[in-house]
Amino acid sequence: MMRDRRNLIWIAPLAVVGFTAFAVLGAWVVMTLWNWLTPGLFGWPTLRLPQALGLLVLCRILFGGFGMHGGGPRGAVKRRMFERWEGMSDEERAKFREGMRGTPEC
Numbered sequence: 001m002m003r004d005r006r007n008l009i010w011i012a013p014l015a016v017v018g019f020t021a022f023a024v025l026g027a028w029v030v031m032t033l034w035n036w037l038t039p040g041l042f043g044w045p046t047l048r049l050p051q052a053l054g055l056l057v058l059c060r061i062l063f064g065g066f067g068m069h070g071g072g073p074r075g076a077v078k079r080r081m082f083e084r085w086e087g088m089s090d091e092e093r094a095k096f097r098e099g100m101r102g103t104p105e106c
Helices: 002-040 048-065 073-087 090-101
Strands: none
Touching: 002 048
C-alpha cells in the first residue's frame, strides 16, 4: 500500500510535465509549419506559440474530438460488420467481394 502511494507521488507530476511537453511540442510543430507555409503561399501573418497552441486545440475540437469516442456508433458499426463477416461462408464472402467491386452477376 505504501509502495503504491510512493509511485503515485512520482507518476502524477511526471504525467503533468509529459502532457505539457507534448502540448508545447505539438504547438511548436504547428507554429513552425504555419510560419513556413502560409506567409509565402497566402500572405497570412505568422503565429506565436500561444496562438499555435490555440489553433491546435481548435482543430482538435472541430476535427478530432478529445479521443473520448467510447466505441460509439463507429465502433458499433465496425463490430457488427466484423461479426457478419465472421459468420459468412467462403462462397458468401466471394459473392460480397464481387458485389463490392461492382461486377455484375451472371
